Amino acid sequence: xxxxxxxxxxxxxxxxxxxxTIMLGGFGVPGTPFxxxxxxxxxxxxxxxxxxxxxxxxxxxxxxLLANGQVRKLITTHIGLNRRAIxxxxxxxxxxxxxxxxxxxxxxxxxxxxxxxxxTDIGIDTELATGKQVVEIDGTPALVETALxxxxxxVHADRADSFGxxxxxxxxxNFNPLMAMAADLVIAEAETVLPPGGxxxxxxxxxxxxxxxxxMLGEIGEEYQVVRR
Amino acid sequence: xxxxxxxxxxxxxxxxxxxxTIMLGGFGVPGTPFxxxxxxxxxxxxxxxxxxxxxxxxxxxxxxLLANGQVRKLITTHIGLNRRAIxxxxxxxxxxxxxxxxxxxxxxxxxxxxxxxxxTDIGIDTELATGKQVVEIDGTPALVETALxxxxxxVHADRADSFGxxxxxxxxxNFNPLMAMAADLVIAEAETVLPPGGxxxxxxxxxxxxxxxxxMLGEIGEEYQVVRR
Amino acid sequence: xxxxxxxxxxxxxVVNLGIGLPTKVVDHLDDxxxxxxxxxxxxxxxxxxLPFEQADRNLIDAGGAYVSTIPGSAFCDSATxxxxxxxxxxxxxxxxxFEVAENGDLANWKIPGKFSPGAGGGIELAQKARRVVVIxxxxxxxxxxxxxxxxxxxxxxxxxxARVYTDMAVVDVTPEGFALREIAEGVPLSDVVAxxxxxxxxxxxxxxxx
Amino acid sequence: xxxxxxxxxxxxxVVNLGIGLPTKVVDHLDDxxxxxxxxxxxxxxxxxxLPFEQADRNLIDAGGAYVSTIPGSAFCDSATxxxxxxxxxxxxxxxxxFEVAENGDLANWKIPGKFSPGAGGGIELAQKARRVVVIxxxxxxxxxxxxxxxxxxxxxxxxxxARVYTDMAVVDVTPEGFALREIAEGVPLSDVVAxxxxxxxxxxxxxxxx
Numbered sequence: 101x102x103x104x105x106x107x108x109x110x111x112x113x114x115x116x117x118x119x120x121t122i123m124l125g126g127f128g129v130p131g132t133p134f135x136x137x138x139x140x141x142x143x144x145x146x147x148x149x150x151x152x153x154x155x156x157x158x159x160x161x162x163x164x165l166l167a168n169g170q171v172r173k174l175i176t177t178h179i180g181l182n183r184r185a186i187x188x189x190x191x192x193x194x195x196x197x198x199x200x201x202x203x204x205x206x207x208x209x210x211x212x213x214x215x216x217x218x219x220t221d222i223g224i225d226t227e228l229a230t231g232k233q234v235v236e237i238d239g240t241p242a243l244v245e246t247a248l249x250x251x252x253x254x255v256h257a258d259r260a261d262s263f264g265x266x267x268x269x270x271x272x273x274n275f276n277p278l279m280a281m282a283a284d285l286v287i288a289e290a291e292t293v294l295p296p297g298g299x300x301x302x303x304x305x306x307x308x309x310x311x312x313x314x315x316m317l318g319e320i321g322e323e324y325q326v327v328r329r
Numbered sequence: 330x331x332x333x334x335x336x337x338x339x340x341x342x343x344x345x346x347x348x349x350t351i352m353l354g355g356f357g358v359p360g361t362p363f364x365x366x367x368x369x370x371x372x373x374x375x376x377x378x379x380x381x382x383x384x385x386x387x388x389x390x391x392x393x394l395l396a397n398g399q400v401r402k403l404i405t406t407h408i409g410l411n412r413r414a415i416x417x418x419x420x421x422x423x424x425x426x427x428x429x430x431x432x433x434x435x436x437x438x439x440x441x442x443x444x445x446x447x448x449t450d451i452g453i454d455t456e457l458a459t460g461k462q463v464v465e466i467d468g469t470p471a472l473v474e475t476a477l478x479x480x481x482x483x484v485h486a487d488r489a490d491s492f493g494x495x496x497x498x499x500x501x502x503n504f505n506p507l508m509a510m511a512a513d514l515v516i517a518e519a520e521t522v523l524p525p526g527g528x529x530x531x532x533x534x535x536x537x538x539x540x541x542x543x544x545m546l547g548e549i550g551e552e553y554q555v556v557r558r
Numbered sequence: 559x560x561x562x563x564x565x566x567x568x569x570x571x572v573v574n575l576g577i578g579l580p581t582k583v584v585d586h587l588d589d590x591x592x593x594x595x596x597x598x599x600x601x602x603x604x605x606x607x608l609p610f611e612q613a614d615r616n617l618i619d620a621g622g623a624y625v626s627t628i629p630g631s632a633f634c635d636s637a638t639x640x641x642x643x644x645x646x647x648x649x650x651x652x653x654x655x656f657e658v659a660e661n662g663d664l665a666n667w668k669i670p671g672k673f674s675p676g677a678g679g680g681i682e683l684a685q686k687a688r689r690v691v692v693i694x695x696x697x698x699x700x701x702x703x704x705x706x707x708x709x710x711x712x713x714x715x716x717x718x719x720a721r722v723y724t725d726m727a728v729v730d731v732t733p734e735g736f737a738l739r740e741i742a743e744g745v746p747l748s749d750v751v752a753x754x755x756x757x758x759x760x761x762x763x764x765x766x767x768x
Numbered sequence: 769x770x771x772x773x774x775x776x777x778x779x780x781x782v783v784n785l786g787i788g789l790p791t792k793v794v795d796h797l798d799d800x801x802x803x804x805x806x807x808x809x810x811x812x813x814x815x816x817x818l819p820f821e822q823a824d825r826n827l828i829d830a831g832g833a834y835v836s837t838i839p840g841s842a843f844c845d846s847a848t849x850x851x852x853x854x855x856x857x858x859x860x861x862x863x864x865x866f867e868v869a870e871n872g873d874l875a876n877w878k879i880p881g882k883f884s885p886g887a888g889g890g891i892e893l894a895q896k897a898r899r900v901v902v903i904x905x906x907x908x909x910x911x912x913x914x915x916x917x918x919x920x921x922x923x924x925x926x927x928x929x930a931r932v933y934t935d936m937a938v939v940d941v942t943p944e945g946f947a948l949r950e951i952a953e954g955v956p957l958s959d960v961v962a963x964x965x966x967x968x969x970x971x972x973x974x975x976x977x978x
Contacts, residue, residue, distance in 0.1 A: 101799065101800070101801075101802045101803075101838075102802055102803075102804055102813055102838070102839075102840040103779065103780045103802040103803070103804065104802070127599045127600075127618075127620075127636070128599075128618060128622050129615065129618070130599075130615065130616045130617070130618055131616075153636070176676060177676050177677065177678050177679070178675055178676035178677070178678040179675050179676055180675030180676065181622075186675065196676075198676040198677060200677050200678075200679070200680075200681040200682055201598065201636065201640065201677070201678050201679035201681075201682070202598070202636070202637070202639070202640025202641075202643060202644060202679060202682045203681075203682075205635070205636035205637040205639075205640055206442065206444070206637055206640065208637075209637045209851075210447065211855075212851055212855050213435065213847070213850070213851035213854055213855055214449075214851065214853070214854025214855040214856065214896060215435070215447050215448060215449050215854070216447075216448040216449060216450065216466045216469075216471040217447065217448040217466055217471070218439065218444050218445075218446065218447040218448065219444060219445040219446040219447065219448070219473070220443075220444050220445055220644075221445060221685075222644065222681060222682055222685060222686075223681055223685075225713065225715070225716040226681065226712065226713045226714065226715065226716075227712050227713075228677070228681065233464070235462070235464055235473065237445045237446055237473070237475060238475075240445075242445040242446070244448070244464065244466070246466060246467075258616070261840055262840075263804070263813075263840040265840060265842050267531065268531075268633075269531065269616040270530070270531065270601075270614060270616040270617040270627075270633055271597075271599050271600050271601055271616060271617055271618055271619075271633060272616040273600050273633055273634070273635050274599050274600050274635060274636045275635070275636050276635070277635045278635055278636065278637055281848075281851055281852075281855055282855070284856075295839070296838070296839035296840030297838075297839030297840060299842075301499070301811075301813075301837050301841040301842050301843050302496065302497075302498065302499065302532075302843055303531075303532055304842035304843070304844075305635075307812045307842040307844050307848070307852070308804065308812060308813070308840060308842060309782045309804055309806065309812050309852055309857045309858075310852065310855075310857055324615060325615055326610050326613045326615045326624065327622075328610045330589065330590070330591075330592045330593075330628075331592055331593075331594055331603055331628070331629075331630040332569065332570045332592040332593070332594065333592070356809045356810075356828075356830075356846070357809075357828060357832050358825065358828070359809075359825065359826045359827070359828055360826075382846070405886060406886050406887065406888050406889070407885055407886035407887070407888040408885050408886055409885030409886065410832075415885065425886075427886040427887060429887050429888075429889070429890075429891040429892055430808065430846065430850065430887070430888050430889035430891075430892070431808070431846070431847070431849070431850025431851075431853060431854060431889060431892045432891075432892075434845070434846035434847040434849075434850055435847055435850065437847075438641075438847045440645075441641055441645050442637070442640070442641035442644055442645055443641060443643070443644025443645040443646065443686060444644070449854075450895075451854065451891060451892055451895060451896075452891055452895075454923065454925070454926040455891065455922065455923045455924065455925065455926075456922050456923075457887070457891065487826075490630055491630075492594070492603075492630040494630060494632050497843075498826040499811075499824060499826040499827040499837075499843055500807075500809050500810050500811055500826060500827055500828055500829075500843060501826040502810050502843055502844070502845050503809050503810050503845060503846045504845070504846050505845070506845045507845055507846065507847055510638075510641055510642075510645055511645070513646075524629070525628075525629035525630030526628075526629030526630060528632075530601075530603075530627050530631040530632050530633050531633055533632035533633070533634075534845075536602045536632040536634050536638070536642070537594065537602060537603070537630060537632060538572045538594055538596065538602050538642055538647045538648075539642065539645075539647055553825060554825055555820050555823045555825045555834065556832075557820045
């Protein structure tokens with residue numbers, strides 16, 4: 101018999117303190133844990149370091165945390181769709197650390213895999229290399245990229261079972277399974293929560309042992325829907 | 330429309346030359362590409378460097394290549410179930426490089442991910458650290474583990490589609506999806522080959538772009554079956 | 559320009575079409591040629607773009623457009639998606655550009671003080687795709703050349719561009735610098751030369767028109 | 769010894785039982801306690817062992833035994849499986865031992881000149897599980913102590929062992945060295961002391977029997 105990890109959203113998010121580093125899944129809308137972010141906005145933890153591919157768009161997801169003054173630093177790949185994030189960066193109201201997208205993914209995976217970092221030639225002749233340690237491998241230089249872990253990860257799953265096995269839908273997968281490995285406290289919101297065995301063992305994207313809390317979503321809100329531009 | 334990669338076993342294996350580095354999936358029996366190994370034995374390429382978790386048991390899989398004198402070096406984690414491999418190592422008839430199991434997996438993944446290597450504290454106070462470069466990360470030492478790539482990977486899939494999307498069965502997954510990313514020529518043998526769309530996009534374990542050839546297996550031979558000890 | 563660029567895409571290739579103009583190349587693809595389109599947010603085998611009414615809220619490309627799957631599509635996480643790029647399995651990428659230098663240097667992600675939203679996935683596409691081509695207007699909005707002796711903006715990657723498709727010409731990056739290969743119908747050669755901010759090597763004989 | 773060791777496994781833990789004696793602990797688990805057994809070849813949620821006639825040819829544990837799944841099991845690749853170990857998600861591992869030192873050093877993979885089949889997954893289990901306990905006979909086949917001042921064999925990992933379960937005793941590794949916690953029924957204390965190759969700190973008062 102496997103442990104049951106279903107938890108209320110309020111209780112799961114209440115475990116987070118001020119100053120926490122929090123990873124947020126999602127690439128644009130798909131896979132963004134909007135409901136967990138809403139609850140974090142409601143509870144109001146401050147001085148947060150947020151790790152997310154992007155800053156969503158104004159009025160959505162990460163933007164609520166920015167608008168609410170809860171964010172100290174953003175580690176990200178691209179914030180071009182969020183004017184507020186750019187303005188806050190320019191006004192030095194938040195610190196922003198930019199990574200190449202695959203490097204951010206890989207740094208998170210390295211954290212999840214219990215590695216200290218990895219060696220790559222990505223960005224080696226560009227300003228992205230500034231300040232990074234260089235190591236010689238077989239006579240050629242490689243940059244040291246450090247592993248990234250967080251206190252907390254919020255992930256959005258299409259389906260979960262009560263033990264925390266997760267499946268993601270389509271391109272809502274993106275950073276979610278990586279972040280689900282890389283935090284001390286992993287909270288998954290799921291559109292459907294099934295009993296153990298509800299997800300075939302071959303079909304699981306994130307194995308349950310990586311997950312601490314499973315939160316069942318009710319009706320899916322407007323933020324999750326198709327954006328009509 | 331996606332490309333069709335179905336190929337005959339003979340033709341796919343004939344692309345391999347003497348001296349090749351070849352990764353072989355499998356952990357014990359499950360996931361070992363026995364049929365591709367048989368064909369490699371039949372074609373007789375020599376001076377091979379073989380990368381595999383283990384050396385199978387005597388009379389099975391890798392052992393055919395050893396018995397046939399085709400192997401120069403083995404990169405592995407454990408050869409305790411193959412007396413011939415141990416004897417050949419002791420007689421210096423083959424070279425053996427031992428890795429911790431998760432480190433071998435991670436070196437292969439790093440190769441597949443186009444990284445130069447990674448940094449870890451695994452084995453740092455043991456003889457496994459001998460000869461390895463040490464880097465300081467945040468004031469603590471880490472070993473440099475170099476990425477591992479191969480000329481060829483043989484993987485065993487439960488199901489494939491003609492484009493090379495692969496699914497593995499149960500614990501036959503093991504090293505297969507890692508090796509399927511880490512070689513210049515990836516040949517997958519599959520128990521069932523389906524038309525494109527035969528595997529749901531969410532259920533694919535190895536995406537087709539990593540795979541060069543898909544070989545359909547006929548009747549599954551004795552080597553694949555349950556071992557009655 | 560887009561139709562001409564689409565002819566780059568031969569059978570069997572794995573191709574990533576960057577955000578902006580490159581994405582539009584898909585409308586000019588010959589459906590009978592087997593290719594695999596990749597988008598770095600985690601999809602191999604991109605199908606047709608969908609209008610909002612038909613869109614799946616979980617299925618977008620890296621530019622945020624709603625797309626669909628085809629038989630044989632596969633989803634993967636972001637680490638695996640970039641493993642494909644860095645690991646050598648991406649045959650071709652088509653990218654936009656602010657500047658291209660005659661040695662193939664590419665700048666397309668940052669204009670210091672003006673536009674610094676972050677590099678996204680462009681660095682790895684530019685540095686690691688087996689072939690990088692640029693699709694861009696020949697000059698910027700102010701009329702300044704984008705093909706230059708050297709880039710003035712922060713680089714995306716060094717010496718990565720093999721070819722540039724513009725509204726005026728097809729230009730290769732060669733060891734001798736830019737080489738004009740084709741010229742757009744109705745565009746005088748003198749205009750192309752004037753709009754290029756570096757030496758443009760001309761072919762012997764007549765210049766093919768596209 | 770196995771039954772006593774099984775009491776280590778509390779509710780909610782993720783546990784890896786090493787090859788040999790530790791694997792047998794599973795027969796002594798209380799089915800009402802929710803735990804997740806992990807095997808490093810890529811399965812979380814190990815079910816009952818199966819006889820050959822019922823075995824699935826694709827479903828083994830890291831020791832090669834045929835096992836089954838339970839509701840909620842998941843398969844993963846070898847990199848993910850060890851990510852779980854190194855990433856801090858493995859609460860407990862039980863391992864065999866050739867030697868354990870009073871500072872917690874463990875040697876269990878190599879006897880130079882005699883037994884060098886490779887380390888398999890043991891290094892990472894020993895170094896990274898949140899708690900490492902050893903299950904072993906108190907002495908080796910020749911009658912020599914396995915609990916020593918210092919290991920003579922190549923180490924699997926340094927200072928990793930928290931507790932040792934043997935056929936004679938339960939011994940903790942403490943900052944002050946080995947500490948006897950419990951003694952097997954019918955075994956005289958003097959035998960335990962004699963069979964231990966390092967100082968064995970004794971508890972105040974009566975020694976619990978298991």
